[in-house]
Amino acid sequence: MAPPPVVMPPATTLFNVSKLVGDTAGSAAQTDAKLVNAWGIAFNPAGFVWVANNGSATSTLYDGNGVPQSLVVATPPAPTGIVYNGSADFRASPFLFATESGKIAAWSPTADRTNAPAVVDGAAAQAVYKGLAIATWNNANYLYAADFHNNRVDVFDAGFNKVTLAGAFRDPALPANYAPFGIQAIGDRIYIAYAQRESGGDDEVAGAGLGAVDVFDTGGNLLKQLAMGGALNAPWGMALAPSNFGSYSGKLLVGNFGDGRINAYDTASGAMAGTLSKADGSAIVIDGLWGIAFGPGVNSQPTNTLFFAAGPGDETHGLYGRIDMR
Structure with a gap:
């Protein structure tokens, strides 16, 4: 009787990193002076990426090769x-x-066309919104804003009225000095990345093992703590890898602002599945890494290419780029 076939584990997928747009000449293939501390990114499903530029209070648009589009939108500060x-x-x-x-x-x-005016002002409550998500609960659409200063998630209905959901997005197992930093809607779940808040301020504390990722339903009820400590380091960006992303297919990708690495986690067990790495096997490190998201499949933005925004140089510069499988 022949021995059973040996099943080898899949080879770890390696990646190429392309710097598409930078705020200074020579820092990337394209130059855009408004791309300063590039933070959140969102795609028009039939168009281009929009990047929230924290340092210039603008949003700029690019195709998948980093070619700037003519529209520039002014936003409130930061x-x-x-x-x-x-x-x-x-x-x-x-x-x-x-x-x-x-x-x-x-x-x-x-x-x-060229301005995004404020529709909510949380200044009286000293709100410091570090992230934003949009999702549906009980057949109604809501916005979810991560208020780092007040250690809470503020929820707004379709008319921008602040509401309270039963779950309140609370995890009693978190350290007292952790606050919601990044927030992402994935399917019918809200993923929140927590960072340690500096004493007496509203910035995150970077450091190995500082961070957590929780999973809630869209009503704010805690479902599970997916990850705590370990490779987390002031995590912010999160994206679910598609089924054609090599050995990381279907994994939750979590980008660390603290050390610039992107780690992959099993969405069921929370087990770490690896760190996205370059051809030489070394970890991809993006200084000041913020948003990560997969493309919509148009305008040279493949659905299995991971796009990213960053604020290198202690948030004084900006970078927009892409990560492709080799």
Whole structure:
């Protein structure tokens, strides 16, 4: 009787990193001076990527090769997270922004093509919104803003009214000095990346093992703590890898702002599945890494290419790029 065949584990997929756009000449293939501390990214499903530029209070648009588009949108100071809205809710505004200045802003081409005015002002509550997500709960659309200063998630209905959901997005097992940093809707779940908050301030603390990722339903009820410590280091960006992303297919990718690495986690067990690496086997490290997202499949933006935004040089510069399988 022949011995059973030996099943080898799949080879770890390696990647190429391309620097598409930078704020200074020579830092990337294209130059855009407005791309300063590039933070959140969101795709128009039938168009281009929109990047929230924290350092210039703008949003700029690019195709998958980094070619700048003519539209530049002004936002309130210090934008962070950005989401695409395909519904008639939220005043039919296709793109919505959160800001560290405590404002939520909305862009509608029929209202003001080059400006995204504030529609929510959380300054009185000292809100510092580090991230933004959009999802549905009980057949209604909501915005979810990660308020790092007040250690909470603020939720807004389709008319931008602040509401309270039963779950309240609380995890009693988190360290007291952890606060919601990044937030991402994936399917019918809300993933929140927590970072340690500096004493007396509103910046994150970087360091090996500092961070957590929780999974909630869209009503704010905690489902599980997916990851705590380990390879996390001030995590912010999150994206679910598609089924054609090599050995990391179907994994939750978590980008660390603290050390610039992108780690992969099993969505069921929370087990770490590896760190995205270059051809020589060394880990990909992107200084000041913020948003990560897969393309929509148009304008040279493949659905299995991971695009990223970053604020290198301690958030004084900007970078937009892509990560492709070799």
